[in-house]
Amino acid sequence: MAVAALTNSPLTKATFAWAILHRSRNLLDGDWSWLEGVPDGMTRTRLFATRREARAWCVEQHGWIRRRPDCRAEPHGMFMPRVVRVSIQIDIVS
Secondary structure, eight states, rough: OOOOOHHSOTTTTTEEEEEEEEEETTEEEEEEEEEOSSSSSSOOOOOOOHHHHHHHHHHHGGGGGGHHHHHEEEEEEEOEEEEEEEOOOOOOOO
């Protein structure tokens, strides 16, 4: 999602985007969930402008989980990632 789309709105107004939510459940770690990040060494969430774009990327990158019962079973407990709507808010700190 482009930063230019955020600059036209007031800084206290939330803007919405789509993200990929990973989930896993196993006996060792319990329930875990996290948002897909950008693999550049920083903690940035991968965002998409449309739900369709996010779903297509998710199936392309993580569709193999559906065909791998061994990854869904213990000890991994992986689930197919879900596309979720997230809000983005920018505040001026100082």
